Amino acid sequence: MRRLPPLAAIRAFEAAARTENFTAAAAELGMTQAAVSYQVKSLEERLGAPLFVREKGRARLTPLGARLLPALSGAFDAIEAAFASHREEDESLLTITTTHTFANTWLAWRLGAFQMDHPDLAVRMTTSNEMCDLRGGDADVAVRAGGGGWEGMDEHRLFESAFTPMTSPEYLAEVERKIGRKLEPHDLPGENLINPADEWWQQWFSDNGVPADEAVLRRPGIRLENQANEGHAAMAGQGFAPLTPLLWKGDIAAGRLCMPFPDRISARAWAYWLVYPKERRTVPKVKRFREWLIAEMAKALAEQDGGWASQGRISLETQPTAVAN
Numbered sequence: 001m002r003r004l005p006p007l008a009a010i011r012a013f014e015a016a017a018r019t020e021n022f023t024a025a026a027a028e029l030g031m032t033q034a035a036v037s038y039q040v041k042s043l044e045e046r047l048g049a050p051l052f053v054r055e056k057g058r059a060r061l062t063p064l065g066a067r068l069l070p071a072l073s074g075a076f077d078a079i080e081a082a083f084a085s086h087r088e089e090d091e092s093l094l095t096i097t098t099t100h101t102f103a104n105t106w107l108a109w110r111l112g113a114f115q116m117d118h119p120d121l122a123v124r125m126t127t128s129n130e131m132c133d134l135r136g137g138d139a140d141v142a143v144r145a146g147g148g149g150w151e152g153m154d155e156h157r158l159f160e161s162a163f164t165p166m167t168s169p170e171y172l173a174e175v176e177r178k179i180g181r182k183l184e185p186h187d188l189p190g191e192n193l194i195n196p197a198d199e200w201w202q203q204w205f206s207d208n209g210v211p212a213d214e215a216v217l218r219r220p221g222i223r224l225e226n227q228a229n230e231g232h233a234a235m236a237g238q239g240f241a242p243l244t245p246l247l248w249k250g251d252i253a254a255g256r257l258c259m260p261f262p263d264r265i266s267a268r269a270w271a272y273w274l275v276y277p278k279e280r281r282t283v284p285k286v287k288r289f290r291e292w293l294i295a296e297m298a299k300a301l302a303e304q305d306g307g308w309a310s311q312g313r314i315s316l317e318t319q320p321t322a323v324a325n
Contacts, residue, residue, distance in 0.1 A: 005046050012039035013051060014076060017069045020059050093122045094285045097139035101227040102272060103127045105247040106300075107143070114292050121285055129226065134277050140286055141276040143293075148273055154281050156274040156290065158297045162267040163200055163242045169258045171237040183260050185210050192239030194230050195223050200242040200266070207266045231257065242266075246304055 004010075015025035016036055026033045044051050051065035061069065098107055103125060115123045132138040134153070148155050165188060167175075175191060176183055185205075189212045193201060205212040224230050230241040231248055235256045243257070245265065251257040274293055280286050 005043055006039075009039040009043040009046075010072060011076075012036045013043050013065075014069065014072045016040060016052070016059055017061055017065055018073060020061075022059055091283075091285055092120070093124060094141075094289055095139040096123065096125045096141055096143070096289070097128060097132050098125065098143035099129050099145060099226070100127045100229075101231075101244075101247065102143050102145075104228040105231065105251075109250065110296060114289065117292070118288060121288070134275070140280070140283075141274060141289060143272060143274055145270055145272050147270045150275055152278055153275045154278050156294060158272045158274060158293070159246055159301060160267050160271045161244060162246075162265050163204065163244050164259055164261060164265045165204065165240045166231070166243045166248065166252075166257045166259050167234050167240045168237045169255060171234075171239070172258055172260055174237075185261060185264065188240060194233050194239045194241040197223070198242060200268075203268075204242055204264075204266045208261075208264050246300060249300070249304060 011029060012025065012031070012035075015028050016022050019025050019028070022033050022036050022040075025031075026036045029036065040051060047064070049064050050062050051068070052059045053062060054060075096107075096111075104127075107125065111123060111125060115121065126139065132142060134140070134142060143158070145161055148157065172183065175187075179187060185208045189205070189210065195201070202212070204210075224233060227241075227243060227247070231243050231251070233239070234241040234243065235251060240260075245252070245259065245262075248257050252259065274290060276286055276290075
């Protein structure tokens with residue numbers, strides 16, 4: 001066990017000794033002059049010897065005070081350097097954790113632009129659908145899907161989790177040749193469904209008045225662990241997958257995916273969120289990423305809504321909000 005005097009008393013003495021002025025020490029420490037005098041006096045009583053000879057406008061050190069000052073100033077310098085090193089290291093690297101789907105379909109395509117705008121900041125992205133300990137240092141910020149309401153977190157709603165069936169244009173053309181007409185929603189239960197047991201299929205069929213019994217939803221089929229994999233399977237012509245249009249906008253524009261029913265979009269009672277601990281809201285790198293991500297998402301939503309409006313199709317009507325995955 002260390003037998004140290006109170007740290008407040010040591011700090012007051014070191015500042016007063018270094019500046020040779022109790023008023024200057026008080027200003028540096030954010031204390032009153034009386035409080036500095038009290039702390040120094042308590043240290044002198046503990047040592048049983050004076051540390052200063054009080055003179056008008058100056059606090060001159062006694063031999064004991066002069067002997068203690070270099071060691072104490074050196075110790076405070078070392079403490080300051082340790083924290084400065086941590087701050088420098090912490091501010092030089094931004095770690096983002098997000099889901100496989102959001103990373104692969106949206107964020108990875110844009111993250112380089114953020115880093116180029118902030119060349120002093122290294123950016124690391126990890127992907128996981130599991131819970132992570134942001135306070136424990138797993139990452140600086142997280143993007144997750146859910147209902148919000150994470151305790152102790154600042155939350156920013158990015159966009160709602162909406163979805164509609166998608167497939168490759170080639171596969172859709174093949175199906176329509178087979179049935180001899182344009183595909184209708186009631187045709188889907190008889191076609192290849194990727195992840196047929198996915199509750200998203202159940203909701204979409206229900207929202208669109210399509211009968212789909214348990215045999216359809218429980219039948220054998222491709223089962224993949226996330227939307228990113230489902231989307232790539234759909235692009236490969238393996239069937240229809242329920243996908244979020246915002247996340248696959250690039251693949252739709254490039255002709256790798258298509259939406260047979262662009263006006264039939266279902267929405268879940270959850271959304272994608274930017275999340276970080278409340279106490280880190282003013283950390284510069286977190287603030288910079290938050291402002292960039294919300295602006296990029298607003299731009300993506302505006303482009304999506306404008307594109308659909310020009311085609312006479314509905315809007316998701318989602319906007320990012322600065323409310324507290």
